[in-house]
Amino acid sequence: MLKRLVLAGLLAACGLVHAELPEPVAKAAAAHGIPENAIGIMVIRGDAVLLAHHAERVMAPASVMKIATTVVALEQLGPVFRGRTELLGSGEVVDGVLQGDLLLRGGADMDFNEDALVHMLEKLRLKGVRRIRGDLLLDRQLFQPARMDVGVPPFDESPEAYYNVIPDALLLNNNMLQVEMVSDAKSVRAQALPMLHKVAVRADMKLVDAPCARWEDGWRLPGYERNGEQLTVVLRGTFPRNCSKTYAINVLERQDYLERLFRAAWSRLGGEFSGEVREAPASALAPAGTAMENAPAMRLLAEHVSRPLPELLRDINKWSDNALARTLYLSLGSLQADAALGSRPLEPLPVLGPDGSVVAPLPSAARAEQAVREWMRQHRINDSGMVIDNGSGLSRTERLSPEQLAGFLSAAQKSPWAPEFQASLPIAATDGTMRRRLRDSPAATHARIKTGTLNGVVAIAGYVRDANDEQCIVVGMVNHERTGNGAGRNITDALIDWVARNAAALKVLP
Known part of the structure; x- marks a missing residue:
C-alpha cells in the first residue's frame, strides 16, 4: 500500500531506519573502502518510498544545500523577483x-x-x-x-x-x-x-x-x-x-x-x-x-x-555559484518581491535589549533561516537537526538529512514553479556540474541533478526518470574521508544509474 509523503514523520510512519543498499551502490562503496553507514539515501516515486538508507540522519550536504535556498526563494519571492x-x-x-x-x-x-x-x-x-x-x-x-x-x-x-x-x-x-x-x-x-x-x-x-x-x-x-x-x-x-x-x-x-x-x-x-x-x-x-x-x-x-529569479537560479544550481546562493539566501531575510520594482526591502525586525530598547536590526541570515524553517513547517517537513549557515553549502557546519532534502524536492515538484526550478538543475551528461557524468547511463540527458562536493563530502539530489519514464526523487549523500579522487562520485553515480535502469521494477516499501 502506498504511503503518503508526509516528511515530518516519514521514516517513523514507514517503520524505516535502514534499507539495504542497491548492489551497484554497495559495490562502489566497498571498492573504495567507504562503510555503508557513511551513506545516506532517499528515493521516492510519486508518493511512495522506494529506498531509505539512513535517510533520517543529518549529514554535511555541501552544495546540495542550495536546493533548500533556491526552492524556498522561488516559492517565497516568486519568478518576477529581481535585485x-x-x-x-x-x-x-x-x-x-x-x-x-x-x-x-x-x-x-x-x-x-x-x-x-x-x-x-x-x-x-x-x-x-x-x-x-x-x-x-x-x-x-x-x-x-x-x-x-x-x-x-x-x-x-x-x-x-x-x-x-x-x-x-x-x-x-x-x-x-x-x-x-x-x-x-x-x-x-x-x-x-x-x-x-x-x-x-x-x-x-x-x-x-x-x-x-x-x-x-x-x-x-x-x-x-x-x-x-x-x-x-x-x-x-x-x-x-x-x-x-x-x-x-x-x-x-x-x-x-x-x-x-x-x-x-x-x-x-x-x-x-x-x-x-x-x-x-x-x-x-x-x-x-x-x-x-x-x-x-x-x-x-x-x-x-537583475535578471528575473528563474534565470539566476540556473547560475546558482547548474554551476553551483556560492556567491549568488549566499546573496539569494540573505535576500530571503531582507527583501520581498514587487511587481513594479522587482523587489523592495522588508521592514526591519529589531533585536531588543534586556530593557526593551532596540539594540540592532535582526541579522539578515537569522531572518532568512526563520523564513526557511517556517516554509518547512508549512510543508510538513521536519526541521529537527537541520543546520543552515549561509545557504550555499560552503560551510563546515551546515547539516541536512536525505529525508529533509527529499522534502524540498517533493514540494518543488508540486509547486506552480516546478518547471522553473527543474530547469535550473544540471542535466546529466549535458551541462553544468553534471556535463561529464553518466554519459553511458540511461540517465544521460534525462536526470536533473544538483551536485555537492567538499573535503570528505559528496552529495547529489534531484530528479531521475526510471525505466518506465516515471520521475523519481533521488538524494544521495556520502560523508567520509575517502570520498576524494572520484570515490564519492562513483557511489552517487551508481545510485542515479541504478534508479534510471531498475527503479520501475522495485517493490514499494511497506
Whole structure:
C-alpha cells in the first residue's frame, strides 16, 4: 500500500531506519573502502518510498544545500523577483554640475557588474551631469551586518578564489579582477581587467620549467600594496616559462575596488569627480519607498535590475555559484518581491535589549533561516537537526538529512514553479556540474541533478526518470574521508544509474 509523503514523520510512519543498499551502490562503496553507514539515501516515486538508507540522519550536504535556498526563494519571492541597484542624487544639476552627493544603493542585485555601473553613469551623463561636486556615498545596509566578510577567517587555502566571495548588498563585479599572466623564456608580464583607477599589477613570480597546464602548482596567495593613492596587486609564487593563463582573483578591499572602478568609468565618460567615496551615514539612508525625518531629499537618477529569479537560479544550481546562493539566501531575510520594482526591502525586525530598547536590526541570515524553517513547517517537513549557515553549502557546519532534502524536492515538484526550478538543475551528461557524468547511463540527458562536493563530502539530489519514464526523487549523500579522487562520485553515480535502469521494477516499501 502506498504511503503518503508526509516528511515530518516519514521514516517513523514507514517503520524505516535502514534499507539495504542497491548492489551497484554497495559495490562502489566497498571498492573504495567507504562503510555503508557513511551513506545516506532517499528515493521516492510519486508518493511512495522506494529506498531509505539512513535517510533520517543529518549529514554535511555541501552544495546540495542550495536546493533548500533556491526552492524556498522561488516559492517565497516568486519568478518576477529581481535585485536592484539605485543611483540617487541629493542636489540639483546647475550648468552640468550636480550640486550635492551621489548615493549608490545596493539592493542584492546579482547582476551588478562593470557594464551595469557604466550604463547607470551613462544615464547620469545624459541628464546633463558632467561634474559631481559632492561625494559618492555607498549604501550597503540592506543586509545586516552590512559587511559580513570583514574579520571572517578564510574558509580554506584559497580565499582569493571566486567560490569564497562573501557577498554584500552592493557587491560590484563580485569584487573580481581578471589577471592575465604571460611569460616567455625570461620574464612574466601581468595585467588585469577591469581597468581600475591607479591600480597596477606586478608579477613577483619565479619562472620555472613546468607544463603550462600545471601552472597552479606554483600559485601563491596574492596581495596588494598601497603607496599613497596608488595600489599595486602583487602576484606571487612560480610560473611556467612560455605560458599564458588568466585567473580571476578577489584580492582588493571592496571599498577600494568600487571606488577605483567608479573613478575610471566616470573619467572615461568625460565626467569630473574630486570628492570622496565613503560609506553613507545613517542620516542619508532612506530605503526606497520610505521616508526618514533627517534624510536629505534624494531623487532617483538611474537604476539597474537583475535578471528575473528563474534565470539566476540556473547560475546558482547548474554551476553551483556560492556567491549568488549566499546573496539569494540573505535576500530571503531582507527583501520581498514587487511587481513594479522587482523587489523592495522588508521592514526591519529589531533585536531588543534586556530593557526593551532596540539594540540592532535582526541579522539578515537569522531572518532568512526563520523564513526557511517556517516554509518547512508549512510543508510538513521536519526541521529537527537541520543546520543552515549561509545557504550555499560552503560551510563546515551546515547539516541536512536525505529525508529533509527529499522534502524540498517533493514540494518543488508540486509547486506552480516546478518547471522553473527543474530547469535550473544540471542535466546529466549535458551541462553544468553534471556535463561529464553518466554519459553511458540511461540517465544521460534525462536526470536533473544538483551536485555537492567538499573535503570528505559528496552529495547529489534531484530528479531521475526510471525505466518506465516515471520521475523519481533521488538524494544521495556520502560523508567520509575517502570520498576524494572520484570515490564519492562513483557511489552517487551508481545510485542515479541504478534508479534510471531498475527503479520501475522495485517493490514499494511497506
